[in-house]
Amino acid sequence: MNKLSAPFCRWLTPLFMLCVALCSAAQAQLSERFGDYELHYSVVNTTFIEPEVAAQYGLARGSRRAIINLSLREHLEDGSTVAREMDLDGRSWDLTQAQVDFDFIEVREGPALYYIGEFKFINREWRFFDISFTPEGSEETLNIDFKRQMYIND
Template identity: 35%
Template structure:
């Protein structure tokens, strides 16, 4: 149970972010084979302990993108799968920051975290390429979100 303590903290924070209305409602795409969940939130929402464990920089001017990929099984269950994840965050002037994703593997949970900088009240377009199958084209995901300094 101890190895999952920080994961539960991070998931608890993500749940709070989503239910508090700070982030957009659940964001996902599904094609019947895979389900890809994604969201973005201010890095200061995670605890200092979780940030330290996963070497994540917390700042009121830094946000995180979280991506999780699930394979949809024939029996209706969902299995976390590894994927190649890349992307960028671009402002209205098309100034883009490349996102470098870290894989976080907690056994029963597998997700990817990337970070980027923002300024107060900045609307960013986030473009993701998620490729769970090396023999297939990646999924292209794009969403916009406005970030605020907390």
């Protein structure tokens, strides 16, 4: 897993907030609860990333390219939440079973912590996702599966 520097992160938090706001309900950020942990996830087209930022950090932009964005929050007894590191293993595939194994990039900005994986897609293609993660300090590996229909953003 690669760690990205703070200048990139300053662009990333507003970027993901914008992406979540602009995405349709089917593509917007979702979350799933696993006991005290809540995994937030979204899938967005890379054309939402500014060209300079993408180039600086090796993220490929294009109308047929997307990223999966994951973050993990732990719910504490006092009612607050805190970002947690996690070990990740994830993949995506299409209806023909062509598979992509994610090489996640870790992005930190202050208390915010994201994990990003890249993939290519075909317009109107259904993509299936399988993500396994182990929260920092936990022995238990958790899993989430979901699917998204992808659209080219011209």
